[in-house]
Amino acid sequence: TNTQIDTAAVQQMDAAHYLHPFTDFKDLAAKGARVMVRGEGVYLWDSEGKKIVDGMSGLWCVNVGYGRTSISQAVYQQMETLPFYNSFFGTTNVPAVELATKLAQIAPPAFRHVFFTSSGSEANDTNVRMVRRYWDLQGYKERHTIISRHNAYHGSTVAGASLGGMDGMHAQGGLPIPGIVHIGQPNYLEAGQELTPDEFGLKAAGWLEEKILEVGADKVAAFIGEPVQGAGGVIIPPATYWPEIQRICDKYGILLIADEVICGFGRLGRWFGSELFGIKPDLITFAKGVTSGYVPLGGVLVGERVARVLVEQGGEFTHGFTYSGHPVACAAALENIRIIEDEQLVRQVADDTGPYLAERFAALGEHPLVGHADSCGFVAGLNLVRKKGATVHENELFDESLGVGMICRGHMFDNGVIMRAVGERMIVAPPLVMTRAQIDEMTDLIRLCLDKTYEEIKTRQWL
Ligand SMILES: Cc1ncc(COP(=O)(O)O)c(CNc2cccc(C(=O)O)c2)c1O
Numbered sequence: 302t303n304t305q306i307d308t309a310a311v312q313q314m315d316a317a318h319y320l321h322p323f324t325d326f327k328d329l330a331a332k333g334a335r336v337m338v339r340g341e342g343v344y345l346w347d348s349e350g351k352k353i354v355d356g357m358s359g360l361w362c363v364n365v366g367y368g369r370t371s372i373s374q375a376v377y378q379q380m381e382t383l384p385f386y387n388s389f390f391g392t393t394n395v396p397a398v399e400l401a402t403k404l405a406q407i408a409p410p411a412f413r414h415v416f417f418t419s420s421g422s423e424a425n426d427t428n429v430r431m432v433r434r435y436w437d438l439q440g441y442k443e444r445h446t447i448i449s450r451h452n453a454y455h456g457s458t459v460a461g462a463s464l465g466g467m468d469g470m471h472a473q474g475g476l477p478i479p480g481i482v483h484i485g486q487p488n489y490l491e492a493g494q495e496l497t498p499d500e501f502g503l504k505a506a507g508w509l510e511e512k513i514l515e516v517g518a519d520k521v522a523a524f525i526g527e528p529v530q531g532a533g534g535v536i537i538p539p540a541t542y543w544p545e546i547q548r549i550c551d552k553y554g555i556l557l558i559a560d561e562v563i564c565g566f567g568r569l570g571r572w573f574g575s576e577l578f579g580i581k582p583d584l585i586t587f588a589k590g591v592t593s594g595y596v597p598l599g600g601v602l603v604g605e606r607v608a609r610v611l612v613e614q615g616g617e618f619t620h621g622f623t624y625s626g627h628p629v630a631c632a633a634a635l636e637n638i639r640i641i642e643d644e645q646l647v648r649q650v651a652d653d654t655g656p657y658l659a660e661r662f663a664a665l666g667e668h669p670l671v672g673h674a675d676s677c678g679f680v681a682g683l684n685l686v687r688k689k690g691a692t693v694h695e696n697e698l699f700d701e702s703l704g705v706g707m708i709c710r711g712h713m714f715d716n717g718v719i720m721r722a723v724g725e726r727m728i729v730a731p732p733l734v735m736t737r738a739q740i741d742e743m744t745d746l747i748r749l750c751l752d753k754t755y756e757e758i759k760t761r762q763w764l
Pocket residue numbers: 360419420421422423425454455456457527531532560561562563588589599721
């Protein structure tokens with residue numbers, strides 16, 4: 302139980318030995334990390350016994366909520382029989398085969414093959430190797446360039462971070478690697494002035510055709526994008542964007558990779574976000590929701606266009622990881638997917654709680670501090686602004702050096718709710734099991750924290 306944990310002792314050991322991801326180590330060591338000890342449903346408890354509404358599903362991933370003993374049972378059983386075996390050298394294991402079969406059933410029609418990894422980053426590294434191999438096998442040795450977007454997030458391996466469009470990541474380690482280029486993101490708030498959303502969607506998609514012509518169509522292997530950008534700040538593209546991207550990819554014959562690490566497994570009210578946006582990808586990256594984060598697992602759903610070439614002409618595909626097709630991770634995924642199906646969570650998000658979340662977030666949009674609020678399925682965001690304008694492009698923004706988003710996040714942590722802050726964009730991606738009553742509980746807490754943030758910035762005379 303929580304009382305047995307000596308928070309200060311854990312924090313000291315943490316500060317002494319544990320280098321956290323995406324963290325200013327000295328800054329955190331000075332503050333002390335918050336020790337999370339238990340989860341149940343949509344709630345977390347820290348080592349001080351504080352109960353927290355987990356508005357972020359851990360890290361966009363705990364789709365079925367915490368405390369699913371049927372998953373831990375499935376993992377325990379598998380651990381007791383075959384805790385590990387590899388799939389190199391002609392061997393396989395039953396959970397990996399059953400999961401590959403299951404994924405082929407729930408994926409869009411053209412997907413019958415799966416390549417397993419342990420993370421979304423490794424899955425996107427796999428995509429780089431696969432698309433270049435696909436073109437080499439057909440004699441197009443020059444078609445190696447992959448086009449991605451600014452502010453995209455595709456992981457933190459060398460290739461994953463290069464595919465991503467985050468300047469702060471490229472600045473560390475000499476990224477991007479050769480052959481990966483970026484175009485603007487379809488962020489209507491940021492770049493859609495004087496245009497309707499539909500006009501902006503077509504304009505933003507047009508940047509892909511410009512880049513293809515700049516690089517040379519005969520050198521472009523693929524385009525990669527998240528149906529809805531997650532870590533970039535829940536950027537929901539205008540309806541015209543993806544159909545135009547698809548048309549341009551088809552026109553030049555380049556492969557389309559949908560990165561569904563966040564958008565997959567019910568997050569947007571469909572098994573895959575591509576279905577919602579009319580995207581017909583050739584490859585789908587997945588991770589996170591496939592096991593609800595209980596055990597690390599990722600991979601690539603390989604569409605027939607690519608699978609056929611790699612299988613029929615490929616010979617040995619010289620790529621893979623020790624834990625590719627890990628039996629315990631696959632057992633967790635099978636039970637996780639069974640829960641999603643059994644409790645009809647995808648339909649529930651599409652028809653019931655997703656629309657309800659949209660309603661409650663629109664209501665938060667009335668708050669004096671909120672200049673824009675929007676959602677798609679079970680991802681939602683709101684923009685903190687200094688002064689609301691007549692249109693979203695006339696909002697007066699805070700100087701980002703003030704760190705208003707982090708101040709707001711601080712109030713959230715102190716008041717028992719977790720949101721993600723991307724600059725002044727506040728985000729939730731709740732567990733798909735969150736009920737209407739729990740959505741009320743979460744949004745009431747968010748409103749309280751918006752009020753506290755508003756009070757604080759008024760006393761600081763930032764308004
Ligand atoms: C779209 C997408 N693609 C790939 C990855 C990489 O997956 P792995 O982390 O399993 O290698 C992600 C991961 N997304 C992610 C990872 C870490 C932090 C945050 C954040 O929002 O702060 C988001 C992601 O969101």
